[in-house]
Amino acid sequence: xxxxxxxxxxxxxxxxxxxxxxxxxxxxxxxxxxxxxxxxxxxxxxxxxxxxxxxxxxxxxxxxxxxxxxxxxxxxxxxxxxxxxxxxxxxxxxxxxxxxxxxxxxxxxxxxxxxxxxxxxxx
Numbered sequence: 001x002x003x004x005x006x007x008x009x010x011x012x013x014x015x016x017x018x019x020x021x022x023x024x025x026x027x028x029x030x031x032x033x034x035x036x037x038x039x040x041x042x043x044x045x046x047x048x049x050x051x052x053x054x055x056x057x058x059x060x061x062x063x064x065x066x067x068x069x070x071x072x073x074x075x076x077x078x079x080x081x082x083x084x085x086x087x088x089x090x091x092x093x094x095x096x097x098x099x100x101x102x103x104x105x106x107x108x109x110x111x112x113x114x115x116x117x118x119x120x121x122x123x
Contacts, residue, residue, distance in 0.1 A: 024072075024074060025074040025075050025078060026074065027069065027072075027074050027077070028069075028074055028077055028078040028081055031078055031081045031082060031085075032065065032066075032069065032077065032081045034081070034085055035062060035065065035081040035082070035084035035085045035088070036062070038058075038084065038085045038088035038089055038092075039058055039059070039062060039084065039088045041088065041092060042055060042058065042088040042089070042091045042092040042095070043055075045091075045092045045095045045096060046095045046099065047088075047091035047092055047094070047095040049095075050094065050095035050098040050099065051090075051091040051092075051094035051095045051098070054087060054088075054090050054091035054094055055088075055091045057087050058084050058087035058088045058090075058091055061080045061081075061083050061084045061087060062080075062081075062084045064076075064080050065077045065080035065081045065084060068080060
């Protein structure tokens with residue numbers, strides 16, 4: 001009788017391991033939401049106009065991630081949505097950099113104009 005219990009216990013443990021190995025990745029709904037939020041944030045920062053290549057890459061990957069979710073390929077969806085998040089953050093950073101550069105040039109131009117005005121007013 002103990003021999004049967006040992007065999008049954010071993011069989012149960014083996015079945016549990018096999019089922020665990022066959023388990024699929026759960027749907028990455030939270031990561032997909034983060035990717036969508038990162039895209040929306042990048043759009044709000046002006047990335048489509050100021051970092052179009054980065055935004056195109058992020059949007060393409062988001063489309064592919066959505067397709068992977070629809071076909072229940074959750075590993076691919078997870079990987080792509082993580083890449084989307086990073087690409088969108090890069091697009092946003094590039095957009096902010098472009099805006100900062102424009103602002104710096106405007107400040108330099110204002111400084112130059114002010115210096116010229118002050119030089120003209122000297123007796």
